[in-house]
Amino acid sequence: MKRVLLAAAAVVLVGGLHAEERIDLSMTSRIRAEAFNRSQVMPLLTHLTEEIGPRLTNSPAMAQANAWTRSKFDEWGLANVHDEAMAEPFGRGWEFRSASVEMLSPRAFPLHALPKAWTPGTSGPVEGEAIAAKLESKADLEKFRGKLKGKVVFIGEARAYKPGEKPDWKRETDETLAEMKALTVPADEKPGARDEARERRRQRMEFAPLLNKFLVDEGALASVSASGWDNGIILVSGGGSRKAGESVGVPSLAMAAEHFNMVMRALDRKQAVRLRVNVDADFTSDADQPAYNTIAEIPGTGPHRNEIVMLGAHMDSWHAGTGAADNGAGVAVMMEAMRILKAVGAKPDRTIRVALWTGEEQGLLGSADYVSRHFGKFAEPTDPKEKELPAFLRKARGKLEPGRDYNKLAAYFNLDNGGGKIRGVYAQENMEVAPIFESWLKPFNDVGATIVTQRNTGSTDHISFDRIGLPGFQFVQDGLDYFTNVHHSDLDVLDHVVAEDLKQASAIVASFAYNAAMRPEKLPRKPLAED
Numbered sequence: 001m002k003r004v005l006l007a008a009a010a011v012v013l014v015g016g017l018h019a020e021e022r023i024d025l026s027m028t029s030r031i032r033a034e035a036f037n038r039s040q041v042m043p044l045l046t047h048l049t050e051e052i053g054p055r056l057t058n059s060p061a062m063a064q065a066n067a068w069t070r071s072k073f074d075e076w077g078l079a080n081v082h083d084e085a086m087a088e089p090f091g092r093g094w095e096f097r098s099a100s101v102e103m104l105s106p107r108a109f110p111l112h113a114l115p116k117a118w119t120p121g122t123s124g125p126v127e128g129e130a131i132a133a134k135l136e137s138k139a140d141l142e143k144f145r146g147k148l149k150g151k152v153v154f155i156g157e158a159r160a161y162k163p164g165e166k167p168d169w170k171r172e173t174d175e176t177l178a179e180m181k182a183l184t185v186p187a188d189e190k191p192g193a194r195d196e197a198r199e200r201r202r203q204r205m206e207f208a209p210l211l212n213k214f215l216v217d218e219g220a221l222a223s224v225s226a227s228g229w230d231n232g233i234i235l236v237s238g239g240g241s242r243k244a245g246e247s248v249g250v251p252s253l254a255m256a257a258e259h260f261n262m263v264m265r266a267l268d269r270k271q272a273v274r275l276r277v278n279v280d281a282d283f284t285s286d287a288d289q290p291a292y293n294t295i296a297e298i299p300g301t302g303p304h305r306n307e308i309v310m311l312g313a314h315m316d317s318w319h320a321g322t323g324a325a326d327n328g329a330g331v332a333v334m335m336e337a338m339r340i341l342k343a344v345g346a347k348p349d350r351t352i353r354v355a356l357w358t359g360e361e362q363g364l365l366g367s368a369d370y371v372s373r374h375f376g377k378f379a380e381p382t383d384p385k386e387k388e389l390p391a392f393l394r395k396a397r398g399k400l401e402p403g404r405d406y407n408k409l410a411a412y413f414n415l416d417n418g419g420g421k422i423r424g425v426y427a428q429e430n431m432e433v434a435p436i437f438e439s440w441l442k443p444f445n446d447v448g449a450t451i452v453t454q455r456n457t458g459s460t461d462h463i464s465f466d467r468i469g470l471p472g473f474q475f476v477q478d479g480l481d482y483f484t485n486v487h488h489s490d491l492d493v494l495d496h497v498v499a500e501d502l503k504q505a506s507a508i509v510a511s512f513a514y515n516a517a518m519r520p521e522k523l524p525r526k527p528l529a530e531d
């Protein structure tokens with residue numbers, strides 16, 4: 001009991017120490033008025049997603065998006081507007097125009113499928129019989145050697161339809177927000193768990209190119225796998241290979257699970273299923289090309305003008321929808337936040353820089369490259385086997401090599417959880433920022449942004465900052481139907497974002513950027529964890 005009381009007293013003291021976080025409420029009012037009453041966020045998002053369209057990394061549309069966002073930043077009078085190439089070439093560009101899979105027998109029926117990125121087209125319609133093949137290991141390949149010529153290979157197994165257990169559309173409530181504030185103390189890692197994960201990952205990485213080459217060598221016409229989601233939604237990402245010189249395999253598609261199952265049931269009944277497949281898709285370069293982040297700034301005007309506050313969101317998307325929620329919404333909000341700051345005549349002490357990242361969907365590549373060149377990185381492993389693994393699966397991460405601007409970054413804010421409004425911010429186990437963020441959220445409590453949670457959230461570009469000890473943060477957003485229907489699927493189009501929500505988010509992001517650029521100190525950093 002005594003202990004509990006002591007702990008409570010300490011919390012009050014910490015809160016008390018930071019109670020003087022000063023906020024310019026006159027500026028906050030101007031930011032809110034510009035964001036709520038003269039918003040440009042939907043016109044921006046509409047242009048990005050409906051005029052330019054999906055923005056696969058290194059596709060011609062992504063290059064258009066880089067050029068268009070630069071032109072908007074120029075128009076608004078931002079400084080240092082430029083594209084920055086990643087140090088390592090990303091790979092080839094790819095785009096597709098159409099895809100169809102028709103069942104010809106046992107009866108005519110259109111099957112819904114979309115191509116995997118970085119797989120070849122069919123060069124016109126091709127016809128062949130479907131064959132079911134579980135191809136998950138080298139032994140599986142041997143089993144099917146000589147059996148796939150001229151066939152459309154249905155890879156994997158039928159998946160039973162599962163009625164949805166959770167509602168499709170979700171807004172956080174006071175109860176769920178309160179739950180989100182609770183942090184679960186982690187259990188000990190199971191001994192060997194990380195080694196097993198490394199081994200599984202390595203096996204997958206080794207098997208994918210073998211399978212590509214096997215299907216080509218065997219003369220398969222195309223391959224089809226089941227969409228990861230039910231209800232006719234096509235969840236599809238990449239296949240083949242984006243790297244010049246590697247096998248891209250045969251034309252490969254993801255099919256609506258219910259249609260995939262229908263074909264599999266016919267094959268189970270030993271019926272011949274004849275299909276016509278037509279995919280119009282192209283690689284847009286023969287050689288690997290660099291990928292580009294788009295960068296722009298509002299230069300600082302005060303004594304800390306050499307320090308930097310960054311805003312960011314990834315501009316690349318997958319190709320099945322138009323990348324409206326993932327992550328056109330984040331891009332439009334970050335652009336709008338910069339426009340608002342210019343429109344209200346903000347003269348920040350520190351420089352406010354925006355980055356629209358490339359290659360996020362392939363592993364946070366654009367932000368990781370930028371952070372490593374500007375802010376710092378861990379020494380690369382010398383063992384080539386370690387080097388090819390993603391950073392979080394490596395045995396040791398090496399020594400931090402701080403870059404030129406490591407001590408100049410005041411804060412980084414990211415938005416990448418769909419088209420829902422901001423409900424708070426993840427503090428990433430940085431206890432010192434919590435009271436600061438709480439006071440910054442206060443002027444937005446009335447529009448639903450209330451919580452600071454110590455939880456870590458991952459899977460997007462703030463991690464590129466967080467993992468080298470820089471204060472990088474992602475906002476808590478209302479989920480809407482992002483993780484039930486939209487993420488990486490053909491439903492990721494404009495209908496699944498909410499205009500009022502993005503206006504709210506733009507105001508909060510502009511205000512956070514301004515506060516971070518004006519406070520006397522940079523945001524406190526958490527101690528860099530030992531490996």
Ligand SMILES: [Zn+2]
Nearest residue numbers: 314326327416
């Ligand atoms: Zn995303």
